Amino acid sequence: MGVGLVHRAVAHRARTRPDALAVVDGSTRLDYATLDAAADAWAAGLTAAGADPGTLVPVLLPRSARLYVALLAVLKCGAGYAALDPRWPRERIESVLGQLGGPVLVTDSGETAEEASGKWFGPWPVWQPPSGFDEFANAAATHGASGFHAYDGPSDVPATVFFTSGTSGAPKGVVSPHAATTRLFTAEGPLAFGPGTVMLQAAPSSWDAFSLELWGTLTTGGTCVTAAEDYLLPDTLRELIDTCGVDTAWLTSSLFNLFTEIDPDCFRGLRGLYIGGERLSAAHVGQFLDAHPGTRLFNGYGPVESCVFATVHPITAADCAAEHGVPIGRPVPGTRVHVLDEAGRECPPGVTGELCVSGAGLALGYLGDPDLTAARFTAHPSSGIRLYRTGDHGLKDADGVLHFTGRTDRQVKIRGYRIEPEEIEAHAAELPGITHCVAVPVPGQLGNYDRLALFYTSAAETDEDPVLLRRSLSLRLPAHAVPDVVRRVRRLPVTANGKVDRSELLATLDG
Structure with missing residues (x-):
């Protein structure tokens, strides 16, 4: 079998x-x-x-x-x-x-x-597929x-x-x-939902979080409740808790922050809430813990290359004061997380290195791209086991709990979506009138990135309409990757070492 x-x-x-x-x-x-x-x-x-x-x-x-x-x-x-x-x-x-x-x-x-x-x-x-299920209900009966x-x-x-x-x-x-x-939903792990669990399904089907909501429920005997709207709102969450008995849910940290601000009572009735996708806001986490002491709150971390989560952390009030923010926790079943230095050696506790993941959660690779697969999925220098190099920096504390400290490249998370600025730049560069462009994530008040700006130069004397350029990008990119701000500049400023000065460009947004 x-x-x-x-x-x-x-x-x-x-x-x-x-x-x-x-x-x-x-x-x-x-x-x-x-x-x-x-x-x-x-x-x-x-x-x-x-x-x-x-x-x-x-x-x-x-x-x-x-x-x-x-x-x-x-x-x-x-x-x-x-x-x-x-x-x-x-x-x-x-x-x-x-x-x-x-x-x-x-x-x-x-x-x-x-x-x-x-x-x-x-x-x-x-x-x-057929339109209904009545004939299958009869067969099942x-x-x-x-x-x-x-x-x-x-x-x-x-x-x-x-x-x-x-x-x-x-x-x-x-x-x-x-x-x-x-491997995520075994009985000994933090995602052992089981019969009686009623979980909300609201993530887009193309996300790996969709697997958490759907298969985490159906492989363990729980009930999956569908949110009909494209975008989850507090009222919808409240209604499905009240009418369908939803007791478990997943939210990106951005949505969690928003819900906590505008309708903190919408979570009432949940037994468990999983959040993540971006660095958590300690202030919002603390507010939630104060308001809902009976709800277990978890921070989930992991790249899609390790399917949903590589680590999970049950959050306590003490975590809100942690030096590097709320910890990302310990590995889920069938998974190991290694903190490696530049030479590929395991870092001792308290020393920052690249977070690398091994175990049953790893993807087989990138579709049709063996070169990228070979570059990101490598062998551990000493043990030879297969690793995925996340590009994230982190450390392991003396208790074995993992902490996220930043990225090694330009990849960012915005509203829970993984964004490669190079993808936006590649599509924008193909549009008529654009000579040079750079996509810049815009920091928010909480230390995360809350929107994306595209700055571009043009050979034409007259301004191309940024609204039309943004509309053109919306025909090529999913909604979450379309820049929130598109702005024409006379030149792209550079730093002393010749790189684009993103700080100077971001400063223009304040005007």
Whole structure:
């Protein structure tokens, strides 16, 4: 049996607790038996459409029960899925589809398969899932066997591809295996949700946080509750706590700060709240702990290359006064975090180095980019084990708790999204009228970056309209990567060593 397979863990729950509530999506309620039966039936259709073991299948559906079943069906085929955000610009979707080169696109466009196949990248074969679940509920009630034999091989095969910002301008695909997800939710770890847990699903499906919300729930026997709106608001969180019994949630630190400021009571009823994605605000954390002493608050840290979290820290009031901010904690099950100096040696406690991750959570690599894979996934100099070099700086204290201290490159987190300024610059440089440009993250009051500015020069005598330039970028980039400010300058100032003076550019924003 394929130990560590996502769909096998869900099927186990369907066998042992078939009537337990698995998914809530508005008026749609799926128990585990219905969820598994529907996924079996859809997997049979996908297999006939070419979704074979080892293939990568793009899925373009809005957040919904139908999306969850489609993803589970892809995994049952032995294929890996790439969940694409329908809000992405068409150019980005086409770029991603071109990289995947999969056998079929799963979508629900409301068109015929023939019409939909011509809408996207080339003559793409389309498979549209059925519209309802009643027939599968009946099959589940009679305990009918589907006859479909789900993939049952090793768990180190691709389960999903997460697309994130890339320095070349093209989205970067991170290929993650089943074991990277299932290792998170073992009984001895801080993410052992289990039956009775009711978790909010609000993250975009293209994020690895989506795996936390969906598979963290469904592989452990909990209930996944869908937030219908594209952007989570405090009122929505409050309503789903009150009406659906949501007791566990994940928020980026930016959203956590915002909710704490405008509606601190919206968290009432949660048993556990996971936050992260950026450095935490000690002031907001302290305010939350004072207001909600019965809610366990966790800081989760990890790059997408280690799927969701590499470390988790249960936050206490004392952490708000820590020298380097709220700690990022200790490794999750199946994961080790190494602090290495420039020579690749393990740093002693209290000494800062690069945070490198090893273990079952590591991605298989970057889709179609063996050079980048070889550069970022390397061998430990002494033990030879496979490492991912995060580019983050940090240290381990005398108690073995890890602390984040900064970055080694230009990559930043803004509103929880990983941003590569080079990606924005590459797209902007292709626009007519721009001769030189630089993307600069703008620091906020809390020490994080809260927006992105693009400064550019032009060969034309008249000003190009920055509004139009920003609109052009919105057709190429996902919404979170579109600069908040676009400004034309006569020149890009430089420092004494000839590098662009970003501080001088940021100073112009104060005017």
